[in-house]
Amino acid sequence: MVKRTSLRDADCPVARALDAIGDWWSLLIIRDAFSEVRRFGEFQRSLGVAKGILATRLRNLVERGVLEIAPASDGSAYQEYVLTEKGRSLFVVVAGLRQWGEDQCYEPGEPHSALIDNETGQPVGRLELRSADGRVLGPLNTTVRLAAPPSARPHGRA
Amino acid sequence: MVKRTSLRDADCPVARALDAIGDWWSLLIIRDAFSEVRRFGEFQRSLGVAKGILATRLRNLVERGVLEIAPASDGSAYQEYVLTEKGRSLFVVVAGLRQWGEDQCYEPGEPHSALIDNETGQPVGRLELRSADGRVLGPLNTTVRLAAPPSARPHGRA
DNA sequence: ATGTCTAGTTCCAAAATAGGACTGGATTCA
DNA sequence: TGAATCCAGTCCTATTTTGGAACTAGACAT
Structure with missing residues (x-):
């Protein structure tokens, strides 16, 4: 129980x-x-x-x-x-966690690892969510549309 | 302990x-x-x-x-x-988990929610990691470069 | 003022974690 | 070939965390 x-x-x-x-x-x-x-x-x-x-x-x-x-x-x-x-x-998920950790979980001067593009040896770009037509989207530009299969549920739930 | x-x-x-x-x-x-x-x-x-x-x-x-x-x-x-x-x-992390869940955790026909671009009402695009110059990167195109601050550690560790 | 709602805290039993001891097959060494 | 060692686990126990219910104190509503 x-x-x-x-x-x-x-x-x-x-x-x-x-x-x-x-x-x-x-x-x-x-x-x-x-x-x-x-x-x-x-x-x-x-x-x-x-x-x-x-x-x-x-x-x-x-x-x-x-x-x-x-x-x-x-x-x-x-x-x-x-x-x-x-x-x-799951690559992007791990990459997202990595970028967040790098940005937010280290002290300003504290050195940390980085994800490198093998081709150029440069750090990879920032992960971004984009619309179908290429605009960068943030939380304010998006909404979750609920699935409404058996009987529509009016509110978001676990 | x-x-x-x-x-x-x-x-x-x-x-x-x-x-x-x-x-x-x-x-x-x-x-x-x-x-x-x-x-x-x-x-x-x-x-x-x-x-x-x-x-x-x-x-x-x-x-x-x-x-x-x-x-x-x-x-x-x-x-x-x-x-x-x-x-x-953390928006991209949650978005990444959402896309993975939508793709991989539902049965083929099973309906599920979707993340919508408010502007167009269309589903958002796929989250992608890109290089500085715009190429889409996968696990094979990237490497973690270790930080080497106090005394370089040869292998990746927790 | 009384009753209800909100945002918790406290308590308990069941489950998960951490760590060590133990095991049995694979590999290496002599 | 046999002995020692390594590998990939399992099993056991103590401690911690979870889930759930009961309880509480301060808002709020009437």
Whole structure:
């Protein structure tokens, strides 16, 4: 009767997304996966997370289709966890978090890492949401249009 | 000695960001805040979260400077929680989660909400990371360049 | 002044986390 | 070939966090 609330079937895409990947470790695992981290032990050392928790998270991410298990690329009998297409499409989310962290979570002079465009060696541009015709959009220019499937619900809900 | 690990001083912007806002309820609170939800009771009803948890989360978000407390806009003696500039700059993160949720967390035919450009009434465009000169970048085109402040650390770490 | 609404706090049981010990198969070394 | 070590987990326990309900004090409405 206390059951950690599930948002799997929430009628908001943000809630569903968070249900799948919205905890600390999962996002960090995904971040690492974007940097070629693949093996259980690599994740464990990189994150410093308890093995039990890591095992749970990896299992969940595989179940959700964000990661998949592949044979080890080094020819050993072990397995690896690699991003699926679904997982790779989280790139902008991780990039968004990174930019926000860089901008808002460091002291003014404090040095931090940066995301670099391989082509030019320059930092990447700022992530922006644009309209279909190219205008940059902010919170004030947009509205959530509710889906109205079985019986329309008048107010936004989880 | 078990203390939920803190990533406040991690040397990765993603980790720091997650430390501030990287849990379920915080992100959902922020999502709601983008839709003009302001009052304790409104958040509580919208999210269906336990009041104790909501109180903790709001306090934390205020501490972190994501929300701030303002006098109630309806003239009553109560207070409201509104996004700061720091909080509003999470817009692309929430938008990214929303798009991912829409794309990946619904069954093919299943209807869902959409983010609409107020100007045109059309759905907003896809969030894309671009290079300084405008090329669309994916995970393969980018690399994290580590900060090398006190003594350079050779490998990515939490 | 009485009753209700708002925004919490407090308390409890159940669940999740952190950490360490343990295990069994794979790999390496001699 | 066998022993030592590494890898990828599982299992156990203590502590923390969550979810839910009950309680409270200060607005507000009548």
